[in-house]
Amino acid sequence: MPMQRLRSFKILCPFPLPWRSPVLSSRGGSSVPFVGIPQSSSRIRSLNGSVPDVPFMAREFYTSSASVAKQEETGPVVEQIQMLKAVEDVHGGVIVEMEESMDSDSFVPLLRDSLSKWRLMGKRGVWIKLSIENAHLVASAVEEGFRYHHAEPDYLMLVHWLPRTTDTLPANASHRVGIGAFVMNDKKEVLVVQEKYGKFKDIGLWKLPTGVVNEGEDIHLAAIREVKEETGVETEFVEILAFRQTHNAFFTKSDLFFVCMLKPRSSYIQKQNLEIDAAQWMPIEEYSAQPFMLKNEHFKFVASICQARTDTAKEYRGFAAIPTTTGSGRLTHLYCNTDKLKLTL
Amino acid sequence: MPMQRLRSFKILCPFPLPWRSPVLSSRGGSSVPFVGIPQSSSRIRSLNGSVPDVPFMAREFYTSSASVAKQEETGPVVEQIQMLKAVEDVHGGVIVEMEESMDSDSFVPLLRDSLSKWRLMGKRGVWIKLSIENAHLVASAVEEGFRYHHAEPDYLMLVHWLPRTTDTLPANASHRVGIGAFVMNDKKEVLVVQEKYGKFKDIGLWKLPTGVVNEGEDIHLAAIREVKEETGVETEFVEILAFRQTHNAFFTKSDLFFVCMLKPRSSYIQKQNLEIDAAQWMPIEEYSAQPFMLKNEHFKFVASICQARTDTAKEYRGFAAIPTTTGSGRLTHLYCNTDKLKLTL
Numbered sequence: 001m002p003m004q005r006l007r008s009f010k011i012l013c014p015f016p017l018p019w020r021s022p023v024l025s026s027r028g029g030s031s032v033p034f035v036g037i038p039q040s041s042s043r044i045r046s047l048n049g050s051v052p053d054v055p056f057m058a059r060e061f062y063t064s065s066a067s068v069a070k071q072e073e074t075g076p077v078v079e080q081i082q083m084l085k086a087v088e089d090v091h092g093g094v095i096v097e098m099e100e101s102m103d104s105d106s107f108v109p110l111l112r113d114s115l116s117k118w119r120l121m122g123k124r125g126v127w128i129k130l131s132i133e134n135a136h137l138v139a140s141a142v143e144e145g146f147r148y149h150h151a152e153p154d155y156l157m158l159v160h161w162l163p164r165t166t167d168t169l170p171a172n173a174s175h176r177v178g179i180g181a182f183v184m185n186d187k188k189e190v191l192v193v194q195e196k197y198g199k200f201k202d203i204g205l206w207k208l209p210t211g212v213v214n215e216g217e218d219i220h221l222a223a224i225r226e227v228k229e230e231t232g233v234e235t236e237f238v239e240i241l242a243f244r245q246t247h248n249a250f251f252t253k254s255d256l257f258f259v260c261m262l263k264p265r266s267s268y269i270q271k272q273n274l275e276i277d278a279a280q281w282m283p284i285e286e287y288s289a290q291p292f293m294l295k296n297e298h299f300k301f302v303a304s305i306c307q308a309r310t311d312t313a314k315e316y317r318g319f320a321a322i323p324t325t326t327g328s329g330r331l332t333h334l335y336c337n338t339d340k341l342k343l344t345l
Numbered sequence: 346m347p348m349q350r351l352r353s354f355k356i357l358c359p360f361p362l363p364w365r366s367p368v369l370s371s372r373g374g375s376s377v378p379f380v381g382i383p384q385s386s387s388r389i390r391s392l393n394g395s396v397p398d399v400p401f402m403a404r405e406f407y408t409s410s411a412s413v414a415k416q417e418e419t420g421p422v423v424e425q426i427q428m429l430k431a432v433e434d435v436h437g438g439v440i441v442e443m444e445e446s447m448d449s450d451s452f453v454p455l456l457r458d459s460l461s462k463w464r465l466m467g468k469r470g471v472w473i474k475l476s477i478e479n480a481h482l483v484a485s486a487v488e489e490g491f492r493y494h495h496a497e498p499d500y501l502m503l504v505h506w507l508p509r510t511t512d513t514l515p516a517n518a519s520h521r522v523g524i525g526a527f528v529m530n531d532k533k534e535v536l537v538v539q540e541k542y543g544k545f546k547d548i549g550l551w552k553l554p555t556g557v558v559n560e561g562e563d564i565h566l567a568a569i570r571e572v573k574e575e576t577g578v579e580t581e582f583v584e585i586l587a588f589r590q591t592h593n594a595f596f597t598k599s600d601l602f603f604v605c606m607l608k609p610r611s612s613y614i615q616k617q618n619l620e621i622d623a624a625q626w627m628p629i630e631e632y633s634a635q636p637f638m639l640k641n642e643h644f645k646f647v648a649s650i651c652q653a654r655t656d657t658a659k660e661y662r663g664f665a666a667i668p669t670t671t672g673s674g675r676l677t678h679l680y681c682n683t684d685k686l687k688l689t690l
Contacts, residue, residue, distance in 0.1 A: 135487040138501075142480040150596070151496035152517065156483075157596070172497065173518040173598040174560035215519035216592045216599060242664065242681035246671065247561045251495070251502075253518040254560060256601065296672055298679070305681055317662070317682055319587065325642055326591065334643070336587035336650055337662055337682070 084114040086126075093125030094118060098134045108140050115144065119162050125169050126160045176250050177213040178257045179223045182306045183235055185264050189281035190306070193230055196277045205292050206282055208259075218333055220321045223260035231279045232270030235262035239318035240335055241305050244298075259302055261309055261318065284310065315339075429459040431471075438470030439463060443479045453485050460489065464507050470514050471505045521595050522558040523602045524568045527651045528580055530609050534626035535651070538575055541622045550637050551627055553604075563678055565666045568605035576624045577615030580607035584663035585680055586650050589643075604647055606654055606663065629655065660684075 086094040096114075111128075118126055128141055132154050146158040150172045161167040183191035192206035200207060211226035213219055220237035227235050238261040249255030271279040287293070288303040308316035319335040326332055431439040441459075456473075463471055473486055477499050491503040495517045506512040528536035537551035545552060556571035558564055565582035572580050583606040594600030616624040632638070633648040653661035664680035671677055 132487055132493060136484040138483045139481040142477055147498045148477060148496040148501055149498070150517075151493040151501060152597070153492050153494070156493055156496060156501065170595065171521075171557065171560065173521050173595065174558070175520040175522050175601070176516075176518050177520050177599075177601070212516065213519070215516065215597060219590055242679055244677060244679045245564055246675070246677050250515065250518065252497070252560060254522075256520070256522070297670055298672060301667070301669060301679060319664070322646075324646060327641055327643060330591070332589055332591050334587055334589045334646060 082110055082113060083117060084110050086114070086118075089125070089127070091125060092123065093127060094123055095127040095129065097129045098137065099129075099131050101133050102137065104137060104140050107137050108144070111141065111144055115160070115162070124161065124163055126162060128158045128160075130156045130158065132156070173253075175254045175256050177219065177222075178210060178255060179213060179219060179226060180208045180210045180257065180259045180302070181223045181227045181235070181262050182208055182241065182259060182309075183227055183233065183262045183264050184284060184306075184310060185267060185281060187281075188284050188310065190284045190287050191227065191231055191233060191264070191269075192280060192282045192287055193271070193276050194278040196275055200292075201277070203292055206280070206287060206290060213258075218321070219258050219335070220260060220333070223258075223262055227262060230272050230276050232266075232268065232272075234265035236265055237261075237321060238263050239309070239320050241309055241316070241318040242302065259305065261306070427455055427458060428462060429455050431459070431463075434470070434472070436470060437468065438472060439468055440472040440474065442474045443482065444474075444476050446478050447482065449482060449485050452482050453489070456486065456489055460505070460507070469506065469508055471507060473503045473505075475501045475503065477501070518598075520599045520601050522564065522567075523555060523600060524558060524564060524571060525553045525555045525602065525604045525647070526568045526572045526580070526607050527553055527586065527604060527654075528572055528578065528607045528609050529629060529651075529655060530612060530626060532626075533629050533655065535629045535632050536572065536576055536578060536609070536614075537625060537627045537632055538616070538621050539623040541620055545637075546622070548637055551625070551632060551635060558603075563666070564603050564680070565605060565678070568603075568607055572607060575617050575621050577611075577613065577617075579610035581610055582606075582666060583608050584654070584665050586654055586661070586663040587647065604650065606651070 084096045086096045088094055115126065126146075127149070128146060130137055130141070135156075138156060138158070141158050141160075144160070146160040149157045149159040149169070151157065159169055161169060181191070185191075191209065193209055194204060194206055195201055209227050209230045211222065211229070213222040217225075219240065224235050224237060227233055241259045241261050243256060243258040246255045246257070267281070269279050269281070284307060288300075288307060293299045293303055305316065308314040309318065317337050317339040320338045321333045321335055322338065324332060324334050429441045431441045433439055460471065471491075472494070473491060475482055475486070480501075483501060483503070486503050486505075489505070491505040494502045494504040494514070496502065504514055506514060526536070530536075536554065538554055539549060539551060540546055554572050554575045556567065556574070558567040562570075564585070569580050569582060572578055586604045586606050588601060588603040591600045591602070612626070614624050614626070629652060633645075633652060638644045638648055650661065653659040654663065662682050662684040665683045666678045666680055667683065669677060669679050
């Protein structure tokens with residue numbers, strides 16, 4: 001069990017996927033085997049007071065019945081013990097998904113019994129995913145020692161580290177990702193916009209289309225989408241020319257902003273009215289010569305990179321997107337400099 | 346007010362910081378001016394039943410007293426109305442920070458009165474940051490129409506969009522960031538490790554040191570830190586040679602993994618015992634010739650990029666880290682190809 005591995009949440013391979021959603025994971029490696037036995041067969045005779053394997057079921061929630069031996073004068077008899085349904089993760093922990101509503105009076109004793117059993121079983125991180133319909137159970141979970149891990153609009157994930165060792169749980173997502181799109185046509189005109197809102201509105205700055213990369217969206221596809229949304233222009237991705245990392249960009253989170261070069265597939269501009277005040281094709285010299293661009297270090301630098309990429313003499317090259325497959329068989333993209341690279345795949 | 350701008354949480358500048366912690370923000374632009382008046386001066390006579398400005402205080406929490414006119418036979422008299430203390434954000438919303446504990450019976454009426462006032466004032470996104478000590482208030486906030494936005498170990502951020510328009514609130518952080526460190530000495534030996542845990546343990550793979558970039562940590566500094574932690578070798582950052590984006594890497598979050606080239610400043614290896622089983626300097630040909638490397642597309646590709654970078658004939662170039670300053674004056678790093686680029690800063 002990679003306990004220390006998680007101390008600082010190490011990545012264990014050059015192309016790591018160490019924390020796939022454990023519910024979806026099929027990898028083993030836990031001290032307790034995954035036992036998906038039906039409710040009816042969960043009555044197990046356990047000898048010597050030892051704790052039996054507990055049936056773990058994924059996704060649907062209802063209480064399970066495990067059994068422990070209880071020595072009485074008449075000999076060992078089976079006593080029912082209610083537990084929260086859980087599924088094992090690949091790090092020796094368990095995940096409970098509370099999707100259906102439950103009242104606190106039923107939840108608390110179940111949680112306490114489950115925690116005591118999981119402790120005996122040597123479980124480590126115990127995760128509880130509470131749908132927002134179960135917001136009334138948050139306080140009870142916290143009282144039992146859980147803390148928040150992350151939240152999305154419709155659920156809160158709480159976690160409780162059972163061992164007395166240092167908490168080796170993974171950190172939350174740390175970055176937001178954005179793109180800026182550099183689209184230039186054969187006449188060396190760059191596609192620029194003026195926005196209706198924000199700090200550049202008042203100075204009338206003509207700027208590159210920009211936007212946020214959605215969760216699960218490829219960077220190069222996000223650039224194509226944003227250009228289409230803001231200007232109506234069809235494009236194809238060429239290269240990432242540069243990127244910037246900024247901290248404390250959004251609450252405590254960091255920000256990665258990728259400057260993407262795109263090749264136009266159409267020229268007619270149909271601007272998006274909600275956010276864009278104006279859009280046009282502007283000679284790149286005019287774009288770079290805007291007063292704000294000349295006095296702002298960042299804008300000036302990026303403009304110089306964009307111009308260098310279009311100057312055959314300077315031979316500036318960024319990173320292209322190479323489709324490839326991970327060790328686990330999923331399609332992904334590797335961004336690298338393909339100019340001088342002899343691909344050996 | 347950039348309402349539409351936020352519909353898909355647009356970035357409004359090539360180097361966006363659109364969502365600094367609003368509490369720390371000093372930018373204006375809201376329909377209601379920031380009024381930081383002391384508690385004692387919060388008694389305001391309001392005419393014509395209009396809603397007065399409400400004093401917004403940042404950070405500390407206690408209830409405030411605003412006033413509205415109430416016409417009675419004896420003429421207008423002032424009626425106290427308790428409200429939650431809040432600070433305006435730069436998007437026409439307000440943020441309440443509940444750091445001190447409060448009971449639900451006191452919280453609910455305060456929240457309801459505050460929401461009705463904020464509606465009248467045309468407020469948009471209402472944020473409530475609940476410390477984990479106030480977990481018992483989560484259910485009440487949800488009952489009043491709030492949903493989860495994000496959570497960190499010690500707090501939960503809830504949000505409620507008051508207008509009848511589409512929710513234009515920003516998304517949560519979407520990516521985790523990791524690094525792999527390619528460190529080669531003058532003898533063309535690459536620094537490799539064998540890990541104690543994980544799927545590569547059994548096949549005895551010699552791999553690059555890897556790790557996760559912490560929130561607020563620069564990518565190139567994270568690479569230097571990880572190499573030092575795992576092997577004891579001092580390095581300096583050279584370039585990012587390539588990076589990969591993977592989806593659903595951690596719950597629903599995406600993953601960005603950067604392959605960093607570092608130059609060794611020391612050669613003596615003192616491995617970290619918790620995670621690393623062995624570490625050594627290995628001839629790059631041996632590293633690339635490992636059976637797993639030859640049959641795994643990703644590993645093979647990255648190894649070929651690393652070799653291309655060390656092959657003067659191939660002239661492979663990645664992205665160096667250029668320190669620069671944002672428009673808001675914060676130091677940051679732009680990663681770009683500096684080989685052919687004539688910096689014009």
